[in-house]
Amino acid sequence: MSVETKGLFGKEQIESFSNGRNEPDWVRDIRLKGLEISESAELPKPDKTKIDKWTFTQTRFDMNAKPKATSVKALPEGLQSLIGEETDEQNLYVQQDTSAVYTKTNAELAEKGVIFTDIQTALEKHADLVKPYLFGEAVKPQENKLTGLHAALLNGGTFIYVPKNVQVEVPLQAVFSLETPEAILSNHVIVVAEENSSVTYVENYTSNVDGNVAANIIAEVYAKANAKVAFGAVDNFGSNVTTYVVRRAHVGKDARIDWALGQMNDGNTVSENTTHLVGDGSWADTKTVSVGRGEQKQNFTTQIFHHGKHSEGHILKHGVMREAATSIFNGITKIEHGATKSNGVQTERVLMLSEKARGDANPILLIDEDDVTAGHAASVGQVDPLQMFYLMSRGISRKEAERLVIHGFLAPVVEQLPIESVKERLREAIEGKVR
Template sequence: MENLKGYNEIELPKWKRIRLKDISIPEFKEYNNLDIPKISGLNIKNMSENEDLNKYTKYLKVDEEFGVDKNLVKLTEKYSNSGVIIDLERDQKINEPIRLDFNMDSENSLVLDHNLIIANENSKATVVMNYTSNEESFHNGLTKVYAKENSHITIIKVQMMDSTSNNFDSNIAFVGRDAKVNFISVELGSKISSSSFITNLKEDKAQADLKSIYFADNEMGLDLEYTMNHFGRRCLTNIETKGALKDKSRKVFRGNLDFKKGSTRSKGVEAEYVILLDKEVKSDAIPALICGEDDVEGEHAASAGQINELKLFYLMSRGLSEKDAKKMIVEASFRPIIDLIPFEDLREKIEDNIDRRLTDEY
């Protein structure tokens, strides 16, 4: 990095709601642990090594404010140490999932990844980004997605960093006519984790779907913000979130369906369901419907409570212990979203992570 002036002057926000305080951005260091996959016909390049970066300026520069925090967005835009540009050609279909593993260790404990995904007309691809750490690390990610007419893009983000790490992840998507963007988010790790997904359905009949699961234990703090901005007519969106909280963990969920002027006959649905496994957890849900247009449909639901006693009784009557019955109920609620991940080893690691932490005494 040639110019780090101002890096140490950027401050993290302070959020009482998830105990984000007294955390500073670590000293800058390079990240050298990302392997760029080689897939036939795929134009994918390392962001920091791309000699043609100037031609992507109009995509990299986003005028509107977005992300978990404006300072954190600025941090990665200016000082990124990893990330990729994926540029899908018109009519290009990449059948093999594109996998990016951001593994953090003592030598690579800082990841500031800036990712740009451009899906030109009629293209299709799935991108999987996996974030792990085996000791205290810091991740601040930024992903920008442009889905042009009739394209279909799926972005899967899996976060299983260790319990001493901090994770911040900002995502923004622009969806064109008849195009669709799917986000799948798995939030399982870190001491503090904050993620933001903002999808802008810019043209008619654009679609967006966001499915997520989260699990928090000990004194973890989770801050989740999912926003669907409807601009075009006849747009369809869906937000489906399932989670579980244990010990003294905290979670804030904000789901926003925003129907802008001109988004006539658009429809959006959002729902969050969280299982509270202990009395000392704290769960805040703030679903919002914002309507600047009359002829639209918006639905929202939020549910937080202990495990259903009838389900628990039924499973225990079949010979399961209370602990095993609770574990089975939580895992079953997560299963439909876990099954959408196209790599068996990732599915197994997610299952093992959840199973191990649920097996601990309540």
Template structure:
């Protein structure tokens, strides 16, 4: 079955898509409302990047995929990412989920880990409480369109006082440039729970393919005393435009950790933001990216402090080569009443080509007096003194530069909690640097 979707999607197409999936009335209404909003809202307007000039209409059409009997049926290049001893695993291929598993132990503890479409059918009341509550569907044209056409996705719920010791993993991949690829990830960690989630967004294409837009929206809800570690690596072909919005809402004494590897080969809009709503809430965000070719990238990391004694740490490191362009924004917003809040951010860009461009923009917006905040930003080339020192030890210039770049990115790479994914990230870094 296939349902053609255009941009902006119309009411009839959104309703037909929802009815074809047998979704509940509340979700059908939400999709229809999203379709109607696309007619009046504008695309996001990131600083110095005109994404409205990109081919954002290439959302493809919904195609129901065939399910897999086991993870062994995955393409070999993807099987290497799955690691061993998985407690939970969800796979989305193009427009829908094709595989899911969760250990009996975690099921007995009340953990839910499945694709979002299944969660809507089996846990509808729970999903409805949170879906599009962190990223409102009327925020902009992107969120509205996504609310109308999202597919597959991931739903993770961890009950109160449950600690999931082994990382849960999702694999989101496209191998059909004509199929809609719009996963929505929804994570809810209840009071005093703890969980680590890791996903990969990838593509498998052979030969020339038409353009495609990935729409990926992530919503994370961290309840009082809970701790969520969210790691993601994006590495798709240059014909794919990556539009990824990640948002966390953190309550009293909760903690969110973001580990983001934006290693996509095409144009990228990536926004990762924590809303520190509760007192004593904390956020730690680490982002790395490598720009190559003629890529255009907008990378934004942000924290909004609402609760008292809240703390945010942000580190972004990017390497720019060829004629790539990156606008890197760090935004710390401390609201009135967020006393004793602390926000620190660092943006560093390493330039490998005179034609490349990397802008690092630290931004502090402070509406409260009794707070601390700081920022640091730098844009520069590989330090020639470091290269000279390594060459004096018998290392070639090329290898010396490679070692320095790897050391520059290591603080984020080392944080990836699954060995297979960490190794994949290292290989991706090598590939992009040598291309």
């Protein structure tokens, strides 16, 4: 089934949805413009991956409200396992389908002006703060059919705002669960860190639903001068979820972003992670791990654009392909003219564990400035038979030996992730896939 949106969603339907959420007029206008774009624009064109037959959309985007939870223990067990033990210092947002069912923010943070809330509440209470960043510099609705569709159907997500000079010591955690058949989740996450601030944000995506569903996810991160943002994510949708996810950041002078991404979906996935190092002395570090299995198809593109002088960009990606899974790993380092003294380094490694598995690693350097340093490395191959022989000769079954090889291959990336909770969730997701 190809992506055909014309006729699925009408102008009156979009207007009614926006009015029902008490959104400002400018948000409704974004929605209607997105609808127009979705009906005429082309699909994104990920390298070496045909997606015209993938089902990126469903008919349900205005889902039934879920009941509020009074505590973490009142949530479904599956969500509790992602959250861990409830504490007084915890900063947590839980969303089932499109309903904000549980929110908890440390009182001290609220007193300092930190905002951590669902996107609907943010548009109702903090519209002036949201407006410059909702489809701001990072992502535009007119980029392609799916970004236009996202703008039209935006139905969930979070808004995080950290004022100038505020340090958020306890991570902010969001859990998103997709649970309605034939639905589409259009989640939008905005993280704004003002000058000299810092914040760690972690999100988990999961699904518990029968029937085909779609996830269209966008995250925009804005790190102002000397700000530090750590953004962690573990995407763990089921095989019946087709996913398009875009995560982008704009990083100011002497600011830094650390991406820690676990791409553990079982369904077909297109994922783009892009960072623009706008300011002088800006820094980006992107670490990604993935495990593919079954017959899923995946495309992961990581890009760092150097605009500022003395900017630093690092990309590290490890992927394991099992059974008949196929994945494309693209890494792009672009050093723009004028970004002198910049440094861009990237490594992509893919391990294939069966004859039918396919992996493709493509490191790309685009250099428009002379006075810079840049480097890349890539490898794609099957597991070393000597490793398997050694393990099995010690009485370990082939399945267990394969499990150990996968953990060993991904460990160099997992262990370097800067967010401890992401490490834990990622290890659990990897273990679930290899077993």
